Amino acid sequence: MAVKENIRPGGRSARVQASVHEAVRDLLAKMSRAEITVPLIATRAGVTPSTIYRRWGDLQELLADVAVERLRPDMEPVDTGSGPGDLEAWAEQYAEEMSSGPGREYIRDVLAAQTGDNANKCCNFTRQQIEAIAIRAKERGEPFPDVDAVMDRVVAPIMYRILFGDVPTSARVSELVGQVFGGRKAA
Numbered sequence: 074m075a076v077k078e079n080i081r082p083g084g085r086s087a088r089v090q091a092s093v094h095e096a097v098r099d100l101l102a103k104m105s106r107a108e109i110t111v112p113l114i115a116t117r118a119g120v121t122p123s124t125i126y127r128r129w130g131d132l133q134e135l136l137a138d139v140a141v142e143r144l145r146p147d148m149e150p151v152d153t154g155s156g157p158g159d160l161e162a163w164a165e166q167y168a169e170e171m172s173s174g175p176g177r178e179y180i181r182d183v184l185a186a187q188t189g190d191n192a193n194k195c196c197n198f199t200r201q202q203i204e205a206i207a208i209r210a211k212e213r214g215e216p217f218p219d220v221d222a223v224m225d226r227v228v229a230p231i232m233y234r235i236l237f238g239d240v241p242t243s244a245r246v247s248e249l250v251g252q253v254f255g256g257r258k259a260a
Contacts, residue, residue, distance in 0.1 A: 092118040093125060097139045106136070106178075130187070137186035140179035141194050150202050156210030156217045160227070161250040163206060165243055167199070168231045172240040180236065199228055218253045226253045 096117035100109050111132050115122040129135040150163040170176050183191045203223050210217040218226075227249045234241045241249075 089118075089120055089124060089128070093120060093128075093135070094139050094142060097135065111135070133182070134186050134188070134191075136182040137191040140182035141191045143175070143179050144183070144195050145198055146202055150206050152209060156206065156213070156215045157250060157254050159206045159209060160203070160223065160253075161247055163202060164227055164231065164246045164250055167202075167228070168235070168241045168246050171232065172235045177235065180232075196224075200224065203228075223253055 093114060096114045097109070100114060100117060109132070111122050111125050114132075114135070115125055118125075125135060129138060150159055151166075153159050153162050171180060183195055186192070200220060203220050207217045207220060207223075227246075230249055231241050231246065234245075
């Protein structure tokens with residue numbers, strides 16, 4: 074079952090979502106995922122299990138929804154003064170955050186959901202961050218690669234390594250950024 078979007082930005086729906094998300098985060102901090110159940114979350118959040126099933130469909134969709142909120146960027150990318158520098162700083166931070174223990178868990182939760190809605194949200198968060206860097210570079214009169222090229226040639230290899238290999242090193246991230254800029258080193 075797909076995650077239903079809030080009809081209104083506030084009210085009971087927002088309170089229920091906040092309460093359930095907080096219950097999930099609290100329980101994940103205290104116990105393993107295997108021990109967490111919808112009834113346990115419902116009790117902690119002060120709602121009925123049917124409220125959770127009606128809104129999220131199942132436990133995995135709920136875990137994915139919570140993970141998406143945790144993966145949402147909370148600040149603009151760092152401004153280093155150059156497009157390549159901004160992208161390299163962002164990519165290094167992205168690789169570090171996504172390869173951390175919690176980052177990997179959030180990625181797994183998002184990918185394990187039945188629908189791709191949450192994965193698309195995460196992709197859009199990443200795209201928005203790169204677009205912000207591109208806009209800033211263009212405002213400075215600097216050339217900047219196409220956002221899709223950055224997604225394909227910088228973000229995708231980082232994520233692939235995190236999912237199926239190891240942590241991408243700073244040197245590898247720098248190399249990827251340099252390649253997407255046509256071999257130029259970040260300043």
